[in-house]
Amino acid sequence: MLHSKLDRYLPWATMAFACVVVLLGAYTRLADSGLGCPDWPGCYGHLISVPQNAHEIARATQAYPTMPPLSPDRMWPEMIHRYFAGTLVLGVFLMTLRAVFLKTKGLKNNLKLMLGASILIIFQAILGMWTVTWKLLPLVVMGHLMGGFTLTACLYWSALTQHETRLLTPRPFNTLTSKRAFQMMSIVTFIVFMQIMLGGWTSSNYAALICPDLTHCPMDWFSWPSIKQGFNVLSPIGQNYEFGLLGEHARAAIQMVHRWGAIITTLCLVSMLLWCALKRPQGLTRIMLILIPLILFAQIALGVTNILKFLPMTVAVAHNGVGLMLLLACLTLCFIFKRSRSV
Numbered sequence: 001m002l003h004s005k006l007d008r009y010l011p012w013a014t015m016a017f018a019c020v021v022v023l024l025g026a027y028t029r030l031a032d033s034g035l036g037c038p039d040w041p042g043c044y045g046h047l048i049s050v051p052q053n054a055h056e057i058a059r060a061t062q063a064y065p066t067m068p069p070l071s072p073d074r075m076w077p078e079m080i081h082r083y084f085a086g087t088l089v090l091g092v093f094l095m096t097l098r099a100v101f102l103k104t105k106g107l108k109n110n111l112k113l114m115l116g117a118s119i120l121i122i123f124q125a126i127l128g129m130w131t132v133t134w135k136l137l138p139l140v141v142m143g144h145l146m147g148g149f150t151l152t153a154c155l156y157w158s159a160l161t162q163h164e165t166r167l168l169t170p171r172p173f174n175t176l177t178s179k180r181a182f183q184m185m186s187i188v189t190f191i192v193f194m195q196i197m198l199g200g201w202t203s204s205n206y207a208a209l210i211c212p213d214l215t216h217c218p219m220d221w222f223s224w225p226s227i228k229q230g231f232n233v234l235s236p237i238g239q240n241y242e243f244g245l246l247g248e249h250a251r252a253a254i255q256m257v258h259r260w261g262a263i264i265t266t267l268c269l270v271s272m273l274l275w276c277a278l279k280r281p282q283g284l285t286r287i288m289l290i291l292i293p294l295i296l297f298a299q300i301a302l303g304v305t306n307i308l309k310f311l312p313m314t315v316a317v318a319h320n321g322v323g324l325m326l327l328l329a330c331l332t333l334c335f336i337f338k339r340s341r342s343v
Contacts, residue, residue: 007098011110011159014091018152019324021088024081025148026320029203030313034136035242036074038064040129043079050075085128092121092151095158110158117154120147136241139233141204146197149324156328160335177279182337188272189330195265196323198258205230206244207251207258208311214304219252226253262303269296269330276333288333295326 028034037043043050044060050072051060057070096114127144134140202208207230211217220226230246230253239245246254269292277289302319309315 007102008162010091010095010098011155011162014088014095015152015155015159017084017088017091018148018155019321021081021084022145022148022152022324023317023321024077024084025145026317027313028077028081029141029145030311030316031074031077032242033074033077034131034141035067035240036071036076036078038067038132040132041082043075044070050079082128085125089121089125092117092155095155109161113154113158117151117158120151120154123147124151134237135239136204137237138201138204138235138241141241142197142200145200145204146193149193149196149327152324153327153331156331157335160332164339178337178340181276181279182334182340184272184275185330185333185337188268189327189334191265191268192327192330195258195261196327198254198261199319199323201231202254202258204241205246205251205254207246207254208306208316210248210251211255211259212307212310214307217252217256220249221252221256223249223253226250227257230254230257262300266296266300285333285336288329288336292326292329292333295322295329298322299326 028036037050039045041047044056044063046056051057051070052072060070061067092114095110096118099111099114124144124147127140127147130137130140131144210219211221221230226249230250235241235245244251273289273292276285281289299319299322302315302322305312305315306319
């Protein structure tokens, strides 16, 4: 009984903890704390804490003379994010070990997924190190963000398998319709994922505030040189990318492509939901067809608020969190449609 409850709730708890880590990472990035600690895994040589007294601060300043003056407000968010990420590693490894050594059906079905999640979280740790040592290289920062979203999605899928029978009762469609719905929903979910990636690229290049108007941008963004420079992922290693190095036209190209991506994503997602609604689905699918538009509306509202109010911290972090919610909601429909094909 104890093992059964642990297997049922551990995936959900680990997934929820991963969401917290993603939000902490977003806050760290938005608070400009990514280089609050220039070394890794510690902070100016401190593994548990940060430099606090005058002697420690003087020694840290001497060791890193090119860094800005030490600020606890920048150091603590980075270290707290690392502490939580380290704890998440333990949770993922525990789930993987239980999937390897226990014969429970649900865990056995998740074995490949959890092995992949373990590899991913190790790579996430490497990306976290590179984020610091490569001084916020945009490709690494965006990759670290998307790795967190992907890991959370893997854990969420694992959690869903623990309640497969309940989620598929009643079935949403017949087998043929479910197959078609899964194919289309997979494409839409990929589009949502790519739009989130565009948001990560916007944030990692500090392009969120370059276009203060909602409907247009005064910069020359719609030109090949601007777009080419804005989406050049092969930036050289070694430079300090804090606060961004791109020109205003390149940043404007990133921001406007993200906005147009939001429009395209909205149209694709709404079209998919309308198609599903016309099929008169049953069970959880019907609930998701109500919930997803609400999440989508909230995400659009947060994005607009970020522009009009010049990126308030709370709204910006919420924009990351609701984006993750939207991705997981889309994955829920993918899961239901995929499993319904073989029921």
